[in-house]
Amino acid sequence: DAMVIQNPRYQVTQFGKPVTLSCSQTLNHNVMYWYQQKSSQAPKLLFHYYDKDFNNEADTPDNFQSRRPNTSFCFLDIRSPGLGDAAMYLCATTTWGGLADRDTQYFGPGTRLTVL
Amino acid sequence: GDSVTQMEGPVTLSEEAFLTINCTYTATGYPSLFWYVQYPGEGLQLLLKATKADDKGSNKGFEATYRKETTSFHLEKGSVQVSDSAVYFCALSVTGGFKTIFGAGTRLFVKA
Numbered sequence: 061d062a063m064v065i066q067n068p069r070y071q072v073t074q075f076g077k078p079v080t081l082s083c084s085q086t087l088n089h090n091v092m093y094w095y096q097q098k099s100s101q102a103p104k105l106l107f108h109y110y111d112k113d114f115n116n117e118a119d120t121p122d123n124f125q126s127r128r129p130n131t132s133f134c135f136l137d138i139r140s141p142g143l144g145d146a147a148m149y150l151c152a153t154t155t156w157g158g159l160a161d162r163d164t165q166y167f168g169p170g171t172r173l174t175v176l
Numbered sequence: 177g178d179s180v181t182q183m184e185g186p187v188t189l190s191e192e193a194f195l196t197i198n199c200t201y202t203a204t205g206y207p208s209l210f211w212y213v214q215y216p217g218e219g220l221q222l223l224l225k226a227t228k229a230d231d232k233g234s235n236k237g238f239e240a241t242y243r244k245e246t247t248s249f250h251l252e253k254g255s256v257q258v259s260d261s262a263v264y265f266c267a268l269s270v271t272g273g274f275k276t277i278f279g280a281g282t283r284l285f286v287k288a
Contacts, residue, residue: 064219091274100214100263102278110274150219156274163208163227163269165276167219 063087064168066151072174073141081136081171083151092134093165094126095150103150109134110156138173146175178203182266182279189256190287197251197282199240199266207268209233209242209249210276214263223251223264256286 064085073079083092091110095103107116109128123145125137138145149172152165183198201207208227212220224233229244238253249266266279 066219100281100283102265102280103220105275108274115274152220154274163276164210164222164225165212165220167212167221169217170219172217 064151064153064166066149066168066171068171069169070172070174072176073138074176075143076140079138079141079173081138081149081173083134083136083168084132085151085153085166085168086132087153087155087166088131089153089155089166090131091154091156092128093152093154094124094134094136095152097148097150097170106136141173141175143175146173148172178207178268178270178277180266180268180277180279182264182282184280185263185283186285187282188285188287191258192255193286195251195253195256195260195284197264197266197284199249199251199279201247201249201266201268203247203268203270205270207270209240210267210269211238211240211249211251212265212267212278214265214281216262220265256284258286258288260284261286 093108094106097103106120127135148170150170151168179202210225211223213223214220224235226233226242232241240251263281263283265281269276
């Protein structure tokens with residue numbers, strides 16, 4: 061089945077120690093998103109890629125970076141995690157430019173990040 | 177700017193009760209409207225969607241009708257089950273835009 065996969069599902073890191081979360085998709089979608097979600101609140105968009113074009117939200121801290129080496133993979137790098145960065149991180153994809161199913165986002169299961 | 181407002185939770189119901197979760201929106205364009213569901217420990221899943229006024233989205237017994245005149249997209253189910261316990265997010269996406277605007281979410285508890 062086509063899907064969005066996130067690894068790992070659970071990540072524990074230490075305060076200030078860089079961490080990378082990964083997302084892969086088999087949907088061949090051209091848009092990929094990273095969201096931060098705390099305590100079942102609304103997901104907060106951090107950034108998105110349209111193909112290779114990177115779009116950062118204005119209020120996303122500089123501590124958060126992203127890479128998309130190819131269509132299938134996208135990474136979230138947190139350079140110096142603080143206690144406030146503990147959250148669920150959700151990857152999502154969508155297709156833009158086609159007619160069918162446009163605007164629907166497909167989410168991965170999320171990575172829960174704990175910062176000690 | 178575009179926004180989504182949904183009723184606060186938690187909502188607690190007994191099994192087989194009728195469910196309504198209210199959702200209203202503000203948008204400058206012609207949005208598509210969505211309900212996403214999030215089960216414990218999982219990502220969000222699309223529950224249903226509607227792309228134009230008067231469209232009804234439906235899935236798994238849930239329904240919502242796109243009401244342009246009242247800018248609403250209320251979620252309903254005639255008979256809830258324990259397995260429906262989850263957080264429900266109303267959302268909108270303006271056609272051609274990359275962003276989805278989510279409501280704050282409504283947690284539903286269904287008791288046996």
